[in-house]
Amino acid sequence: MLAFITSLDFSILLWIQEHLRSPLLDVLFPLITHLGDKGLCWIALGILLLIPRRTRIWGICVLVCLAVDCLLGEGLLKHLFLRQRPCVVQPIEDMLVSIPYTTSFPSGHSASSFTAATALFLNTRPAGIAAYLLAFLIAASRLYCYVHFPTDVLCGILLGTCVAIVLTPMLKRRFSSVCS
Numbered sequence: 001m002l003a004f005i006t007s008l009d010f011s012i013l014l015w016i017q018e019h020l021r022s023p024l025l026d027v028l029f030p031l032i033t034h035l036g037d038k039g040l041c042w043i044a045l046g047i048l049l050l051i052p053r054r055t056r057i058w059g060i061c062v063l064v065c066l067a068v069d070c071l072l073g074e075g076l077l078k079h080l081f082l083r084q085r086p087c088v089v090q091p092i093e094d095m096l097v098s099i100p101y102t103t104s105f106p107s108g109h110s111a112s113s114f115t116a117a118t119a120l121f122l123n124t125r126p127a128g129i130a131a132y133l134l135a136f137l138i139a140a141s142r143l144y145c146y147v148h149f150p151t152d153v154l155c156g157i158l159l160g161t162c163v164a165i166v167l168t169p170m171l172k173r174r175f176s177s178v179c180s
Contacts, residue, residue, distance in 0.1 A: 009149035030096045033141035039112035061119040061168045069115040069163045081105040096145045107148045110139040110156030118164035
């Protein structure tokens with residue numbers, strides 16, 4: 001079963017490399033992928049949201065969800081699965097970004113992006129929708145840049161979304177009086 005999943009993953013990645021690569025996207029997607037490096041754009045957003053009292057609960061939700069997501073994804077799951085990246089297993093000549101030193105499963109960029117986007121969406125739909133658009137682009141960039149398998153990205157999306165769905169309502173209840 002694992003061999004079938006890996007084969008399907010490579011089929012999708014190689015299709016992307018053969019049919020979607022273009023000079024414009026070769027410039028754009030590495031820039032987008034770097035927005036998600038270490039979740040820094042999402043951490044910065046969470047910190048900025050702490051400043052105005054009106055959005056403080058949003059910032060708390062984003063930052064706490066990101067911390068839990070990081071503990072689960074980067075701290076636990078990557079060490080349990082130890083999946084090598086596609087660019088290590090089956091290298092290509094024209095890598096657009098440097099090969100990350102961590103393992104592949106789950107995608108931390110996808111997990112943190114969807115954690116933050118979901119936490120925002122559960123607090124404010126308009127900002128959440130905008131965050132989901134960026135989260136989707138960051139997740140797609142990981143495939144385009146050939147540093148993650150599709151299942152890594154999909155499981156990162158699921159992990160991040162689930163963390164935010166579970167934690168955000170509890171955090172809103174716990175901190176609503178502090179932030180009002």
